[in-house]
Amino acid sequence: MRLRSTPVKVAAVAATLVLAATACASANSAGANDKEITIGAWYPLSGAVSASGVPQRAGADAYFKMINDRGGINGRKVNWIVKDNAFDPQQTVQIARELIGQDKVSAIVAANGTSQAEAAFPFVLQQSKVPILNELGGLDSWYNPPRANLFGTQTLYEDQAAALGDWVAKDGRKNVVVVHSDPAAFVKVAQAAQSVAKKSDPAMNVSLQPVKFQSTDYSPVVSQVKGKAPDAIILILASPEAAAFMKEAKLQGLTAPTYSYAPVAAQSTLTLAGPAAEGARAVQLVKSPNDTDPAVQEFRDAMAKYEPGQPADFIALWGWAGAKVFAQIAQTVKGSVTSEALAKAYEQAKNVDPGVAPVMSFGPDRHMGSRDVQRVVVKNGKWTSEGDFYTPPAR
Numbered sequence: 001m002r003l004r005s006t007p008v009k010v011a012a013v014a015a016t017l018v019l020a021a022t023a024c025a026s027a028n029s030a031g032a033n034d035k036e037i038t039i040g041a042w043y044p045l046s047g048a049v050s051a052s053g054v055p056q057r058a059g060a061d062a063y064f065k066m067i068n069d070r071g072g073i074n075g076r077k078v079n080w081i082v083k084d085n086a087f088d089p090q091q092t093v094q095i096a097r098e099l100i101g102q103d104k105v106s107a108i109v110a111a112n113g114t115s116q117a118e119a120a121f122p123f124v125l126q127q128s129k130v131p132i133l134n135e136l137g138g139l140d141s142w143y144n145p146p147r148a149n150l151f152g153t154q155t156l157y158e159d160q161a162a163a164l165g166d167w168v169a170k171d172g173r174k175n176v177v178v179v180h181s182d183p184a185a186f187v188k189v190a191q192a193a194q195s196v197a198k199k200s201d202p203a204m205n206v207s208l209q210p211v212k213f214q215s216t217d218y219s220p221v222v223s224q225v226k227g228k229a230p231d232a233i234i235l236i237l238a239s240p241e242a243a244a245f246m247k248e249a250k251l252q253g254l255t256a257p258t259y260s261y262a263p264v265a266a267q268s269t270l271t272l273a274g275p276a277a278e279g280a281r282a283v284q285l286v287k288s289p290n291d292t293d294p295a296v297q298e299f300r301d302a303m304a305k306y307e308p309g310q311p312a313d314f315i316a317l318w319g320w321a322g323a324k325v326f327a328q329i330a331q332t333v334k335g336s337v338t339s340e341a342l343a344k345a346y347e348q349a350k351n352v353d354p355g356v357a358p359v360m361s362f363g364p365d366r367h368m369g370s371r372d373v374q375r376v377v378v379k380n381g382k383w384t385s386e387g388d389f390y391t392p393p394a395r
Contacts, residue, residue, distance in 0.1 A: 037072075037330065037337045038079045040099035041111035042120075044087035048214050051239055051268045053112050056136060057082055058310040059319030060110045062302040063327070073330050076337065080323075081105065089119035096120040100128050106339045108132045110322030114139060114157075114185050125149045131343045134322035138368075139185065146367040149339070151346040153325050153360055153369045154285055154318070157185075157236075158192040160261040163283045163373045163392035164234050165196030167259055169204060173232035176206045177225050177256075179245060180236035181213040189261065190236045192395055200393070215241060218248040226254045235260040243272035250276040257281060265376050265383055267313035278381065283373040286317045286357045288385040295355025314383065321357040325369070328352050358389045 041060070044053035064078045072078060081103050085092040092113065099105045100123075107130060111117065114137035124130050131149040140158050142150060168176050176197060180190035187210070194206045207228060211221050222245065225233065233249075233256050235242045242264040249258075258280050265282035273280075287296055289312050299320050303312035310316060329349045333341045352360040352369070360369030372389040 033076075033336075035076060036079050037076045038081065038103065038105050039107045039109040039326075040081040040083070040103060040105040041109055042083055042085040042092050042095045042099075042116065043112045045082075045084035047086045048240070049087040049238060052136075052263060052266070052315055053084075053087070055266075055268075055310055055313060055315040056110075056112055056319035058307040059299070059303070059316030059321075060323035061319070062299075062306040062316075063320045063323035065306040066302045067327055073327055073337070074333075078327075080109070085113065085116055087113060087116060089113075089116050092116040093120050093123060096124050100124065100130055105130065106337060107326075107342050108135070109326045110134045110136070110319055112136045115183075118142075121147075121150075130339045131346070133326055133342065133346065136318055136322065139188065143368040146365060149343050151343075151362060151367045151369070153322055153357070155262075155358075155371050155373050156368065157189040157261060158395055159371045159392050160283050160373055161189045161193035161234075161236065162196040162395045163375075163390075164259045164261060165193040165198075165206075166200055166393050167281070167283075167375070168232045168234065169197055169200030171232070174201075174204055175228070175230050176204060176232045176234060177209050177228050177230040178206065178234040178236065179209045179211060179221065179225060181238070181241070182210045183213050186213070186236050190234075193234050193236070196393060196395060211237070211241070214238075216244060218244045219252075221245065222248040222252050222254055225249075226252055230256045232256055233258045235264055237264065239264055239266045239268045240272055243269045243277065246273040246276040246280065262314075262318075262373070266315045267311050267383075268315075270378065270381060270383070275381075277378050280378045282376050282383070284314060284376045284383075284385075285373065286314060286321050287374060288376060288383055289313055289317050290382060291385065293355065299356060317356055321354050324354040324356070325352055325360055328354065 043057045044050050064080045068077050083095045117135050133151050134153045138152050178190045178193050180186045197206045235258050260282040262285050265284045270277050300312045329345050333345050346362050347364050349362045358370040358372035372391050374389050375386040376383045
């Protein structure tokens, strides 16, 4: 496999127009031949959110390298082209043009980012008709109603939040503060947690506490939250910010337990928060990387072989799961693995079992493969699974 991770190149206006004009004509046959399947992805490999992008890329990279060593997908090697978008929507649009117009990918696979992908939708999904598959991120509006050429495997953030709202209610919490970053995408997730918690227990008080995105000083935030005397806190924050909150909460003596969505359940949170993370609760999209399941052991072995510098943690396992689901579905394609063939294969895919994540099923009216989550708790400095995957209540 030829993995290429490159900075975004600012194309000349003329070149950009050429890419846009030629993309539609070549999309269905791009990346398709008898020897290779060319696909692409964008990741935040630099900047504040690289703590998620780097390990997720490593997990998917390890999977594609492993299957290439085993002969590829139906004899075709996977050429997965990765580019750094620094978590920026406009850079993502330019990357999309490069991947489709220059690299001739047949799909965007296991990439990262909600607003970033959404910025590229008009060019990728509508104009070029190239599918975006297994994006890490997403909103309810992406899949309800389903959009052509867009398929997901990650339980939506709103459904993760629904699971958190249900969890605090079942734990008997009565005064809950939802601490969330201030961009609109985070607000919607926080509101979903608030709504389900109130539905589960109408007597519960649930308030929202917005925080400026990428804040580093959580002292005033924790002071405000402490003043509300909560008996539980839901965190809808990036991993570094959640860790900063946990450390500051410990310093200020705020002992209410935290419940977080999947981006927080990462090794980076434990590394940054240290002992302050002990007892933290979260929902996850995959099994614990410490699980004894053979499918998880295969992941750990592949990470040790192909990505030895990267911990085999939850976020790496997200990337692995996204790559594995793609390979399992692409294997069902008869003939050329074109953009159109991949979209049809996803629509027909049923009971796809990656082993490390929930079983996925799709259809013409169902472009999201699963709503299930896994509960995890930090015990003795490690994220530990509690129970099995379960389906959160309706929002």
